[in-house]
Structure formats: structure tokens, C-alpha cells
Amino acid sequence: MLHDVGKLTIADIRRLYSEERVRPAEVLESYLNRIEEKDPAIGAFLHIFKEKAIEEAETLDIALMESKPLFGVPIALKDNICTKGKPTTCASRILEGYVPPYDATVVERLKEAGAVIIGKTNMDEFAMGSSTENSAFQLTHNPWDTDYAPGGSSGGSAAAVAAGMVPVALGSDTGGSIRQPASLCGVVGMKGTYGRVSRYGLVAFASSFDQIGPIGKNVRDTAFLMDVVSGHDPHDSTSIQESHSSLVEALEEEIGDLTFSVPRGFRDLDLSPSVREALGETVEYLRNSGREVREVELPDLEAAMACYYILADAEASSNLARYDGVRYGYRHRADSLIEMYEKTRGEGFGEEVKRRILTGTYVLSSGYYDEYYSRAQKVRAMIIEDFRRVFSEVDVVITPTSPTPAFKLGEKVDNPIAMYLSDIFTTTANIAGIPAISIPARLSPEGLPIGIQVMAGLKEERKMIRAAYALEKEFDFQSKVSGPEVG
Amino acid sequence: MNVTEVQEYVPVIGLEVHAQLLTKTKIFCSCPSTYGAEPNTLVCPVCLGLPGALPVLNREAVSMAILMGLATNCTIAEESVFARKNYFYPDCPKNYQISMFDKPLCADGFIEFELDGETKRVRIERIHLEDDAGKLIHEEDGGSLVDFNRCGVPLIEIVSRPDMHSAEEAGAYLVMLRKILRYLGICSGNMEEGSLRCDVNVSVMPAGSSEFGTKTEIKNLNSFKAVEMGIRYEIERQIEVLKNGGKISQVTNLWDSGAKKLVTMRSKEYAHDYRYFPEPDLLPLEVDDEWIDGIRTKMVELPLERERRFRKEYNLSSYDASVLCSEKKIADYYEELASIAGDPKLSANWMMREVMEELKEQSVSIEQFSLQPERLAGLIRLVKENVVSGSAARDVFKEMVKSNESAEEVVRRLGLEQISGEGELEKMIDEVIAENPREVERYREGKIQLLGFFVGQVMKKSRGKANPKLTGEIIKRKLSG
Structure with missing residues (x-):
């Protein structure tokens, strides 16, 4: 038994195995013990596969370690990623008890790479939210201060990594759902270019925005996990055809002549003072190390938010139509078909999900389609063009990940617009399909982490990861900060 | 319908035909698209619309649709776009159908056929691809079951312009459409099994008018006969309403093949808003000349x-x-x-x-x-x-x-070789003449129609082997001599 698994990185775990000091089952057991100890206060996990995980770890053959990049590495998955024979609920009543008959492509790749799925994490219902408070089942608490929200929607995955209950986790990012909770929980979270990671088996929220991505303690672990799950998948027509080139290898490259930029007028952005300071420090560091930091014109963030909520909700209204009580999940038994539909969906979905379905249905309705959906598509095309222009001039854009550090549980739950604004810096990357990563920079005076976002052009994950790696070294968050004291 | 009414009103008819394509597998997954298997045995996460499953387009279905487009003189779009058609029904597991809306694969073609010796041309508005729904099975106790085997079988929808003016014309168009589909080998055309389905739009307008009347839709026409009967029924009904000073309301009618009448299914107030939007799970479908040329080589004489x-x-x-x-x-x-x-x-x-x-x-x-x-x-x-x-x-x-x-x-x-040897025939003919003296006499008196009788007797004697032409000639010669 290992006592302090909380701080282990993937490299640490591999070292333990290669020096043959431990077996995979022991590592899994240690993490399971930590979950048992810490999670009651955090509430990151919806399902923990205790016996199954140890059983799977037992079958791993140490002789195969070299060919398996995640050999014996425990991992947590957001509960909207399908796992064969294991529950996948999207934190929704409507999928309570649902067990998929197939594995998502990322799950197949993780298994192939030797990872062991230790559990599934809490989230905002169907990934709709920014605090994980929209889960139908439980609250998740921020490991840095349990009065605070972990962010969302991948709040469970970010909190699990932050609390050291798993070394890495997968989340999904539709408008910032990996990066924002990573920022609020002081961990690294990234989403690749749209199509970089297969969506096959990711329960759809907004198909043209959704991307699965890694959450880890540092850039290297995140890159490591990204390399495993990326690459073309014939089951996903929107998956990028060309092969993925290694991000871990990109870390070895010199930062070289990468051109950095920040949004024009970044000093006047509507930010919490501590976030403003963190961004200012980042720019200062770069300039001090002799780099030019240009100011670039970013798309209008408010227009981007409107565009995002129209298109994402339109897609969601259609994607969530299948939860009707006919074939699986929750069913309200009724005398007529219409009544069954209405009661099943009325009782099975939470308030935020219903709000999105209503919005999405409205913007697609005949008579409103042109005014909303078509116009939002035009805005999307403009934002894509704006970013194309930006990235023809610079390599990366630096922004805060979130305008504030973590907010208190319950603080924004009744104010959807305030909640939506939490994603103001992250949604543009999903609208344009570009890669983006959040890395922890420093703590706020209240002791809450602040994340910085690095965005790059389409398919330029390598540039993004090199810039993020360089910033991570400068911030030196891991060694400066002792980490959350949990439980 | 009597002649005056036909002169007073002109029916206007358009057809929407759904044809199941004979691909080996379904349109968006690799399940076999076979008809008649045990319920729910040909299914997978994709065609069941399970959470997280995604469609992947079957190129064979596209090729077949293009072949039909070429056969009906359509333009094939370089880029067409799949769209979601949203509606709730238990036979539709995603509660949306993946179809095409404003950018169909094929458009602006025509089909020609002959009716009463005249060539008719019906324009084709569009042909697009979509996935079929499952099948509901209603139980006697009031419950319903769903068989999803048919779900995801590729369909093409062939939409005509309102160019037909009688039930016969619509029938002849449908017959030709089916023939073309079968010639191309892309659809079995079996209306009873539902591999070919036809919905009809009908309106009538006063003769000489250029403005179409309000149209109604007829569904559930599951045979050629039903199509013609349904159209005839609806034309008569509409003329009757108009003649009595009434107005046609925009309804969808179902053909009841037992009672041979139309039953109103829904009126326009309940018409669906399908909320079409581009299918984000599929890329726009791009068809280049090389693909089309390859398909052209499979074209047959129509x-x-x-x-x-x-x-x-x-x-x-x-x-x-x-x-x-x-x-x-x-x-x-x-x-x-x-x-x-x-x-x-x-x-x-x-x-x-x-x-x-x-x-x-x-x-x-x-x-x-x-x-x-x-x-x-x-x-x-x-x-x-x-x-x-x-x-x-x-x-x-x-x-x-x-x-x-x-x-x-x-x-x-x-032993059926025809006897054409004159000697053998003459022997039999002589016997027949000897056996029928009365007929010989009458023949010679001028009743030459009896020649057939003599030939018949020889045929009988020869057990059908006598060469009838030669036999006749010999008999004629002998009796006239």
C-alpha cells in the first residue's frame, strides 16, 4: 500500500511500476482508499468501480508496460462517456440506471493503453452548467474550499484530480466545461481542435461544439492523456482524418519563436481584481523574458455568447429528444403516449436542461429560424474568420480562463445569465473549433486558484502545449502552492 | 365523375415516393438491411439511437441515389447537406429523422411515360436520402411494441412536381417510377412489404384557372390500386365540396383499404413544425465528377x-x-x-x-x-x-x-417429329378419305370449309405429328382430282 498517492503524476506511477516496487492492483487500492477517505467531503464521484477496478488491475501484465502508455494508471471519466456494462447517467434522472452496451471510442483507447477506470464523475446534468450544481444526484465541492463550487460542467473530474483521488480524468468541453472547472480547481484541462478526439460514445449535448479532453495535475500528464485518446475514428464522421502528432514530444521542443498575444484592451476586461493581476503578471513575465506580446482584436465576446447559446441549445433540443421513456432510462407510465412523453421528460429532466430544450426548440421554430439560428450561424462564421485572421498573425492567445475564481455553491444557481458569463472566455474556442488549455497560475487572496487560458489556431495543439508548458514552468504553481487540504 | 365535372374542374396531383434502397447494410451503421428477420435482431447502438452513438454514411446508398438521379435526368449536387427532421414518434428512436432539406442530393429532373399512346412528362423536384423508421406492432391488449430492424434502412424520397391531372396519370407515373427503380436494381418496389411507399398531394382548380386549389395529402396507399382509388375518391370529394360552395381545408387523409375510403388523420392546425437544421454529426456530402462518372458506367437502358x-x-x-x-x-x-x-x-x-x-x-x-x-x-x-x-x-x-x-x-x-414425308402423309390421308365418304361428297359439292376437318382427322391419326400445311395441300389436291 502506498500512502501518499495524492501527488503522483503519470510519470511517477510508471516509475513505481518499472522499478517493480508495486503492482497495479496495489496502486488502484491506494487510490480507492484515498477516494473513500476524501470523497465524502468532495462528492466528485457518481459511481466507483471498486472490485471491478482491482480485478482489471490484476489482469495487467507488467511485461506489456512498455507498449501501454497508461499501464496501471487509474482514471476517472465524466459520467457522459459511455462505458460498457457500467452506468452512464449524465447526472440526470432520465438516465438513472442506464447501462450502455458499448464503450466510447476513448474508453476503448484507454483500455488498450492499460488505464483502469476507477469511477465516473459528477457533472452538470447533460453537461449544461458551470458549477456542477445542475447534477440531479449530488453537489460537488471545490477541494480548495468546500463552500465553493468546483466549476462545471466537468466539476467532478476536475475536483477528483485536484483532490488527488485520481492522477488524471476525462471531461467534456462544449463551451468551457473542461477548462473552467480546471481553472477553478487549480488543475490543467484542455480541449483539442474540434474533431481531434472521437465523440463516439460521448452523450451528445451540442454536437458541433462537444469535445472530450483530459484533466491532469500538470501540462505533461494532460498531454500524455491527450496523446492516448486523440486520433481519427471511423465511427465519428466529424473526426479529423490526419493522424495526431504527439503532444508529449512537443514538450521537448524549445519554445523558440512562438508569438504570444492578449486581447486588445486586456487591462479593461471585466475581471475580478485577482484574475486581472494574474493576467497582468503573465504578460509581464513574457515581456520580461524578452518576448513580444501583441494585442489582438478578438471576436466580440458578448455576440459570441449569444451565438453559442442559440446554436448549442438548438442542437441540444434535438439531441435530447431521444430521452422519451420508450426504450431506456426513466419512464413515467401513463395511459396515453403524449402523457408518457410529457411526464417522463417533465420529471426526468432538471430545470436547466428544460430551459435549454425550450430555448433550442424556440430558435429552430418556423418563423424564428432565420432570426436566431441562421443569424447565429453567420456570427459563428465571422468568429471563425476572426480567429483565422488572429492566428495568421500570432501563434497563441492568452486570456483568463474564467473572469473570477471559484464562486460559492448556491451563489449563481438562481441567476442563469451570471452563470453563463462564467464561460465568456472559453466558449469562443468551441465556436471556432480551436484548441485551448487552462493552466493554474496563482492563488487569489482567498486562497482559490486562478487559471490562464492558452488558445491556438486550428490543429495547432503543439504550439498551444509548448506555450502552456513554458508558462507552467514560470508560474511554478505546483511547488509554490501546497495544494488543497481536503478532509 | 361524369364528363361535365371533368371539364369544370382540373385535378392537380403530385407524388412523394419513398423507396427503400437495396444496400447490403443500413444507411448510417453496418447492420444488415434485410427484410423479415426476427424483430430487433438487426440493431446496434447507432440505429437504436442510443446515447453517444453517431451516424456514418453508407456510400453505397449515395451511389444508388445518384444512379436514380441520373436515370431521372436530375442535376446531382456537388454538395448536399443532411438535416435533422425533428418529431416525436415511438418508431423513431432518436425522435428525429436524418433527411435532407434545403440542399438535396438530386434536383430538377423528369420522368417520361406513355399513356394511351401519348408521351407524358412529369418533372421531378428533388430526390434525397434519409433513414427509415422502425415498425410499430399494436397488441390486442392495447399495448404497442416496436421492431427497430427497419430503422436506418436507406430510403430515397422522390418528390414530383404537381404535373399529373388524373388518377390514371398518377398510376402510370408510379408504374414507370417503379420500373426504373427495379431496372436499376436499387429497390425491390414491393408496395405490400412497404419497400415502395407513396404519398399523394391532390387539389382541384376550376378549368382555365392558373391558380392551384388548396391541396390535401393522402397517406397509407399500400398498393397501385389504392393509389388510383384514393386519388379518384379525393378528386370527387373535393369537387363535391366546391360545387356545394364549400372550401377545401388542408388535411392529411389516410386511405382505408378495407372500407375503400379516406379518413382524415390531422388538419393543418396540428401540422408538424419539423424544425429542420443541418445534421451536425455528418459533414456535407460532397460528390465529385469522378464518383458520378463511375456510377454512370452502371447505367442501364431504361x-x-x-x-x-x-x-x-x-x-x-x-x-x-x-x-x-x-x-x-x-x-x-x-x-x-x-x-x-x-x-x-x-x-x-x-x-x-x-x-x-x-x-x-x-x-x-x-x-x-x-x-x-x-x-x-x-x-x-x-x-x-x-x-x-x-x-x-x-x-x-x-x-x-x-x-x-x-x-x-x-x-x-x-417421337414427335413432324411427318413431312409425302408418302407417309398420303397413306394417312387416303385412309381418312375412305373413312369419311359423306364429308368427301359435301366438300366436292362446294363446302370447302371442311378442309379443316380433314386436316384435323389426319392430325389425330398422326397424333399431332403431321405437318399441317403440307397435309392441307395434299388433301386439296386429292379431293379436287
Whole structure:
């Protein structure tokens, strides 16, 4: 038994195995013990596969370690990623008890790479939210201060990594759902270019925005996990055809002549003072190390938010139509078909999900389609063009990940617009399909982490990861900060 | 409908035809698209619409749709876009259908057919691809079950312009459409099994008007007969309403084939808002010239062209040509037969009578028919060369259907070679003359129609083997002498 698994990185775990000091089952057991100890206060996990995980770890053959990049590495998955024979609920009543008959492509790749799925994490219902408070089942608490929200929607995955209950986790990012909770929980979270990671088996929220991505303690672990799950998948027509080139290898490259930029007028952005300071420090560091930091014109963030909520909700209204009580999940038994539909969906979905379905249905309705959906598509095309222009001039854009550090549980739950604004810096990357990563920079005076976002052009994950790696070294968050004291 | 009414009002008819494509697998997954399997055995996460599953387009379905587009003179779009058609129904597992909306694969074509000796042209507005829904099975206790095997079977929807003006025209258009689909080998065209389905839009307008009346839709037309009957019923109903000063309301009617009448399903107030939008799980469908050229090489001679060629090249009647071209395989069989036998007219006669009757009797298709063209051509040659008589040949045909023997072998086995030796014939004729003195007398008195009687007697005596033509000549000679 290992006592302090909380701080282990993937490299640490591999070292333990290669020096043959431990077996995979022991590592899994240690993490399971930590979950048992810490999670009651955090509430990151919806399902923990205790016996199954140890059983799977037992079958791993140490002789195969070299060919398996995640050999014996425990991992947590957001509960909207399908796992064969294991529950996948999207934190929704409507999928309570649902067990998929197939594995998502990322799950197949993780298994192939030797990872062991230790559990599934809490989230905002169907990934709709920014605090994980929209889960139908439980609250998740921020490991840095349990009065605070972990962010969302991948709040469970970010909190699990932050609390050291798993070394890495997968989340999904539709408008910032990996990066924002990573920022609020002081961990690294990234989403690749749209199509970089297969969506096959990711329960759809907004198909043209959704991307699965890694959450880890540092850039290297995140890159490591990204390399495993990326690459073309014939089951996903929107998956990028060309092969993925290694991000871990990109870390070895010199930062070289990468051109950095920040949004024009970044000093006047509507930010919490501590976030403003963190961004200012980042720019200062770069300039001090002799780099030019240009100011670039970013798309209008408010227009981007409107565009995002129209298109994402339109897609969601259609994607969530299948939860009707006919074939699986929750069913309200009724005398007529219409009544069954209405009661099943009325009782099975939470308030935020219903709000999105209503919005999405409205913007697609005949008579409103042109005014909303078509116009939002035009805005999307403009934002894509704006970013194309930006990235023809610079390599990366630096922004805060979130305008504030973590907010208190319950603080924004009744104010959807305030909640939506939490994603103001992250949604543009999903609208344009570009890669983006959040890395922890420093703590706020209240002791809450602040994340910085690095965005790059389409398919330029390598540039993004090199810039993020360089910033991570400068911030030196891991060694400066002792980490959350949990439980 | 009486003649005056037809003159007072002009019906305007458009058809929306759904055809299941004969691909090996479904349109968005690799499940077999076979008909008639045990319920819910041909399903997977994709066609069941399970959470997280994604569609991947079957290119074979696209090729078939393009082939139909080319056959109906459509323009093939370089880029077409799949769209979601949103509606709730238990046979539709995603509660949306993946179809095409404002950017269909094929557009602006036409189909020609002949009706009462006239060539008619009906314009095709569009042909697009979509996935089929499952099938609801209603139980006696009021419950319902769903079979998802059909879910995801590829469909093309062929939408005509409102260019038809009578039930007969609509029927003839549908018949030609089905023939084309079957010629191309992309749809079985079975309306009873639902592999071909037809919805109809009907309106009537006062003669001389250029403004269409309010249209109604007819669904559930599951046979050619139902299509024509439903249209006729609806035209009469609409004229009746208008003549009584009423207005037509925009409704969808279901054809009740038992009661032979239309039942209103829903009115316009309940019309669906399908909230179409581009399917984000699929990329726009791009079709380049290379793909189209490859498909063009699979194009066959189409039924109307072939019918016209048969009439001209083989000098067949319109009726014979249309029957022989009703199915591509029958036309192929006929052409092979005619070419080997070297006699298109005689071959057509054999096709129209014996072959068609035999197929019907055995209820087999021409491909399953035991007597293939080469063997049948052998028989036709024997008839042509007077080796066997027409009546004996029919017996030979029956034998050949049952065995693998050649015509010559059967003729030899049954001893049916036609007797054309004059000596042998004269012997039999003399006997017949001796046996029928009264008829001989009457013939000589001028009742020359009795010649047939004498020939018949000789045929009987020879058990059908006598050459009837030669026999007649000898009898004539003998009795006039």
C-alpha cells in the first residue's frame, strides 16, 4: 500500500511500476482508499468501480508496460462517456440506471493503453452548467474550499484530480466545461481542435461544439492523456482524418519563436481584481523574458455568447429528444403516449436542461429560424474568420480562463445569465473549433486558484502545449502552492 | 365523375415516393438491411439511437441515389447537406429523422411515360436520402411494441412536381417510377412489404384557372390500386365540396383499404413544425465528377427507351413491348432468346404465351425459371424449321420445363417429329378419305370449309405429328382430282 498517492503524476506511477516496487492492483487500492477517505467531503464521484477496478488491475501484465502508455494508471471519466456494462447517467434522472452496451471510442483507447477506470464523475446534468450544481444526484465541492463550487460542467473530474483521488480524468468541453472547472480547481484541462478526439460514445449535448479532453495535475500528464485518446475514428464522421502528432514530444521542443498575444484592451476586461493581476503578471513575465506580446482584436465576446447559446441549445433540443421513456432510462407510465412523453421528460429532466430544450426548440421554430439560428450561424462564421485572421498573425492567445475564481455553491444557481458569463472566455474556442488549455497560475487572496487560458489556431495543439508548458514552468504553481487540504 | 365535372374542374396531383434502397447494410451503421428477420435482431447502438452513438454514411446508398438521379435526368449536387427532421414518434428512436432539406442530393429532373399512346412528362423536384423508421406492432391488449430492424434502412424520397391531372396519370407515373427503380436494381418496389411507399398531394382548380386549389395529402396507399382509388375518391370529394360552395381545408387523409375510403388523420392546425437544421454529426456530402462518372458506367437502358426500341427493332406491338419490358430480366431473357432463335416475332409469341403463363403458374421469377433462353431457342428453331408442329411444340415445352433435355431430345423421346414425308402423309390421308365418304361428297359439292376437318382427322391419326400445311395441300389436291 502506498500512502501518499495524492501527488503522483503519470510519470511517477510508471516509475513505481518499472522499478517493480508495486503492482497495479496495489496502486488502484491506494487510490480507492484515498477516494473513500476524501470523497465524502468532495462528492466528485457518481459511481466507483471498486472490485471491478482491482480485478482489471490484476489482469495487467507488467511485461506489456512498455507498449501501454497508461499501464496501471487509474482514471476517472465524466459520467457522459459511455462505458460498457457500467452506468452512464449524465447526472440526470432520465438516465438513472442506464447501462450502455458499448464503450466510447476513448474508453476503448484507454483500455488498450492499460488505464483502469476507477469511477465516473459528477457533472452538470447533460453537461449544461458551470458549477456542477445542475447534477440531479449530488453537489460537488471545490477541494480548495468546500463552500465553493468546483466549476462545471466537468466539476467532478476536475475536483477528483485536484483532490488527488485520481492522477488524471476525462471531461467534456462544449463551451468551457473542461477548462473552467480546471481553472477553478487549480488543475490543467484542455480541449483539442474540434474533431481531434472521437465523440463516439460521448452523450451528445451540442454536437458541433462537444469535445472530450483530459484533466491532469500538470501540462505533461494532460498531454500524455491527450496523446492516448486523440486520433481519427471511423465511427465519428466529424473526426479529423490526419493522424495526431504527439503532444508529449512537443514538450521537448524549445519554445523558440512562438508569438504570444492578449486581447486588445486586456487591462479593461471585466475581471475580478485577482484574475486581472494574474493576467497582468503573465504578460509581464513574457515581456520580461524578452518576448513580444501583441494585442489582438478578438471576436466580440458578448455576440459570441449569444451565438453559442442559440446554436448549442438548438442542437441540444434535438439531441435530447431521444430521452422519451420508450426504450431506456426513466419512464413515467401513463395511459396515453403524449402523457408518457410529457411526464417522463417533465420529471426526468432538471430545470436547466428544460430551459435549454425550450430555448433550442424556440430558435429552430418556423418563423424564428432565420432570426436566431441562421443569424447565429453567420456570427459563428465571422468568429471563425476572426480567429483565422488572429492566428495568421500570432501563434497563441492568452486570456483568463474564467473572469473570477471559484464562486460559492448556491451563489449563481438562481441567476442563469451570471452563470453563463462564467464561460465568456472559453466558449469562443468551441465556436471556432480551436484548441485551448487552462493552466493554474496563482492563488487569489482567498486562497482559490486562478487559471490562464492558452488558445491556438486550428490543429495547432503543439504550439498551444509548448506555450502552456513554458508558462507552467514560470508560474511554478505546483511547488509554490501546497495544494488543497481536503478532509 | 361524369364528363361535365371533368371539364369544370382540373385535378392537380403530385407524388412523394419513398423507396427503400437495396444496400447490403443500413444507411448510417453496418447492420444488415434485410427484410423479415426476427424483430430487433438487426440493431446496434447507432440505429437504436442510443446515447453517444453517431451516424456514418453508407456510400453505397449515395451511389444508388445518384444512379436514380441520373436515370431521372436530375442535376446531382456537388454538395448536399443532411438535416435533422425533428418529431416525436415511438418508431423513431432518436425522435428525429436524418433527411435532407434545403440542399438535396438530386434536383430538377423528369420522368417520361406513355399513356394511351401519348408521351407524358412529369418533372421531378428533388430526390434525397434519409433513414427509415422502425415498425410499430399494436397488441390486442392495447399495448404497442416496436421492431427497430427497419430503422436506418436507406430510403430515397422522390418528390414530383404537381404535373399529373388524373388518377390514371398518377398510376402510370408510379408504374414507370417503379420500373426504373427495379431496372436499376436499387429497390425491390414491393408496395405490400412497404419497400415502395407513396404519398399523394391532390387539389382541384376550376378549368382555365392558373391558380392551384388548396391541396390535401393522402397517406397509407399500400398498393397501385389504392393509389388510383384514393386519388379518384379525393378528386370527387373535393369537387363535391366546391360545387356545394364549400372550401377545401388542408388535411392529411389516410386511405382505408378495407372500407375503400379516406379518413382524415390531422388538419393543418396540428401540422408538424419539423424544425429542420443541418445534421451536425455528418459533414456535407460532397460528390465529385469522378464518383458520378463511375456510377454512370452502371447505367442501364431504361424501360421506356427499351420499349420503344423493341417496337421498332423487333416490330412488336405496343402491348407486347410493354409486357416484355415490364421487368429488366424479362426483357434481357427475351432479347437473348430472340437473338439465339433468330426470330423476334416468334420468340415474342412464345414469351407472351407459354413463358409468361408458366411463370405465373409456378409463381417464379424469370431468373428462377428452369428453361433458360438457349434451350427454349432450340425449340423455337424446331418450330420454325417445321420439325415439330405448333401444337406438338407446346407439349415439348411442358416436358422441357420439367427436365434438362434439349428440344431435340424431347422430340426424339416422344417421337414427335413432324411427318413431312409425302408418302407417309398420303397413306394417312387416303385412309381418312375412305373413312369419311359423306364429308368427301359435301366438300366436292362446294363446302370447302371442311378442309379443316380433314386436316384435323389426319392430325389425330398422326397424333399431332403431321405437318399441317403440307397435309392441307395434299388433301386439296386429292379431293379436287
